[in-house]
Amino acid sequence: MKEMIAKIVKLITDNQVYRSVFRHGFPTTDANRALVMFSSVVLHLHPVRVRRGALKIRFTWCLGGLTFFFFILLAITGVFLMFYYVPDTRRAYNDIKDLGTVVYFGELFRNMHRWSAHAMVLSVWLHMTRVFMTGSYKPPREFNWVVGVILLVLTLVLSWTGYLLPWDQLALWAVTVGSKMAEASPLLGSAGPFGPEIGMTRENDVAFVLLGGTVVGQSALLRFYVLHCLALPLVSAVLMAVHFWRIRKDGFSGPL
Amino acid sequence: MDEIWGYPYRLGITLFIIIGTALLTLGFVGLAVWLEQSFKKEKIKK
Amino acid sequence: MEISERIKNEAEKTRSPEDTVLVWPNLVYIELICMLFATAVLLLLSLVSPAPLEELASADTTPNPTKAPWYFLGLQELLVYFDPWLAGVVLPTMIIVGLIIIPYVDTNPNGKGYYTYSERKFSMLGFSYGLALWYILIVIGVWTRGLDWSWYWPWSDWHVHMSVTAVKLVDLELIFQNMLGLSPDPVLTLGRYAITVSNIMTWICFLGYYAIGFTLPFLLFRNFFNKLGIIRYNLVMLFFLSMNGVMLKMLLRLTFNIKYLVVTPWFKI
Numbered sequence: 001m002k003e004m005i006a007k008i009v010k011l012i013t014d015n016q017v018y019r020s021v022f023r024h025g026f027p028t029t030d031a032n033r034a035l036v037m038f039s040s041v042v043l044h045l046h047p048v049r050v051r052r053g054a055l056k057i058r059f060t061w062c063l064g065g066l067t068f069f070f071f072i073l074l075a076i077t078g079v080f081l082m083f084y085y086v087p088d089t090r091r092a093y094n095d096i097k098d099l100g101t102v103v104y105f106g107e108l109f110r111n112m113h114r115w116s117a118h119a120m121v122l123s124v125w126l127h128m129t130r131v132f133m134t135g136s137y138k139p140p141r142e143f144n145w146v147v148g149v150i151l152l153v154l155t156l157v158l159s160w161t162g163y164l165l166p167w168d169q170l171a172l173w174a175v176t177v178g179s180k181m182a183e184a185s186p187l188l189g190s191a192g193p194f195g196p197e198i199g200m201t202r203e204n205d206v207a208f209v210l211l212g213g214t215v216v217g218q219s220a221l222l223r224f225y226v227l228h229c230l231a232l233p234l235v236s237a238v239l240m241a242v243h244f245w246r247i248r249k250d251g252f253s254g255p256l
Numbered sequence: 257m258d259e260i261w262g263y264p265y266r267l268g269i270t271l272f273i274i275i276g277t278a279l280l281t282l283g284f285v286g287l288a289v290w291l292e293q294s295f296k297k298e299k300i301k302k
Numbered sequence: 303m304e305i306s307e308r309i310k311n312e313a314e315k316t317r318s319p320e321d322t323v324l325v326w327p328n329l330v331y332i333e334l335i336c337m338l339f340a341t342a343v344l345l346l347l348s349l350v351s352p353a354p355l356e357e358l359a360s361a362d363t364t365p366n367p368t369k370a371p372w373y374f375l376g377l378q379e380l381l382v383y384f385d386p387w388l389a390g391v392v393l394p395t396m397i398i399v400g401l402i403i404i405p406y407v408d409t410n411p412n413g414k415g416y417y418t419y420s421e422r423k424f425s426m427l428g429f430s431y432g433l434a435l436w437y438i439l440i441v442i443g444v445w446t447r448g449l450d451w452s453w454y455w456p457w458s459d460w461h462v463h464m465s466v467t468a469v470k471l472v473d474l475e476l477i478f479q480n481m482l483g484l485s486p487d488p489v490l491t492l493g494r495y496a497i498t499v500s501n502i503m504t505w506i507c508f509l510g511y512y513a514i515g516f517t518l519p520f521l522l523f524r525n526f527f528n529k530l531g532i533i534r535y536n537l538v539m540l541f542f543l544s545m546n547g548v549m550l551k552m553l554l555r556l557t558f559n560i561k562y563l564v565v566t567p568w569f570k571i
Contacts, residue, residue: 036326048325050325052322055328058291062332065333066340100352108348110353111352115351128401129284129433132429134416135412142406146405149401163371170354173368180390181389186392192386192391197568270557273438273556277549280434280437283430
């Protein structure tokens, strides 16, 4: 039995096609296990060896990795949802209803998207708590913490911009609450301290910039859609790249 | 919104906030202490 | 020491080649199991609990209550105690800036890379307290706020509007004025701002809180000040006092019905 499996494996891996893709054998020897970290783009994030202490789940609880994983899940389910959704106030709501009824697996993808979003927000808070409790932000890792806080803010804004897209009552008024707060900004908002004094009105303050108008309407929906699907994920991806890069460069902070 | 601050509620709300915050703070600190102990115990066992 | 030197020393101190294992299969398998577990949980949740969808958005009808998503309910709850410019802009900004400067004001060399409470009590307590405040506000926003943003205990009837038992909220300024019998005439007028003696007293209270807060630890916990140095000390105390100030103002409002501590024509705290 074992020989048959070995023969099948050799058949698959010992030919030009396989070698052109993977360039080495399956990582069953130590040499291959080292090589795979260099030659695989998905795995190149990892070092070849890691301290035994880094494997302790009780140390990191996999929280950072889970946050990244949820981000990937959100991207994949999000792309699926984008096929069926148009950010037009006249049809956005019906598109979401279609996803729940006539689109195959539509409901599953929408639910996965929403649960991954909540999970990502939760895991990013827990990850920050863990990093603080293990002091893994202390020198020389200060800047990575700053990048992490910015990623936290981006996660929350991503979640909030996505909230508007179904265009139901919950979405509209949740965003209205937020834009009223923006309007109350000091100096930048038309309803905030010193805002009117320097010429801020509802037509030119920061809430107007956010919504593309004075009410939460079509412009706001389009803006939030572009932010949610394109601009913010791009910025997050770049910052995540910096974040992971710094982790590799500064090394694992944990126990031996 | 200001009208809802009737007396029977205010005491309960105040206690809820103070005790809730205290419990959560102790919870987080307790988590750190528990993890500190568990790692130390493992080190000693080694 | 140069930064690259510092990093090399750190790495040397902690690296121990005989204690390392190959990432494949050890770490990679842990990651795979984690991802499978997370996917399984999410799938289960997706099948069991569908995403909500309320009625079509309509600018004519406002749902009661209008709640922000749960991770922002903390801020929305703060709106009860603070004006929108504070609750929605200044305080969140301070939270974010406060988080960002943590590594730069933390001079305690202990606790790097392991869990400890005993070696870093102030930072752990401070951070846990901040987290606790944030979470308790979310808990309140999710589970005790109902119609008209009134307080509903879990056993109350959430479909009935709370009876309007009007409690008069008063500004600290008026309290001083009535308690001390001060005159309501302004002693100084700057444009729209008519400054009365009681107004000045409220400013003294507000600024005095920070003044006392900055100087007391300086006098009583001198080695705390020395460890931080003057810049870090001021930053730490500013954010720490503000965080406690939020809690204090919430309690003042609940127990003494104080709505605003300081009133000017442009902003109210």
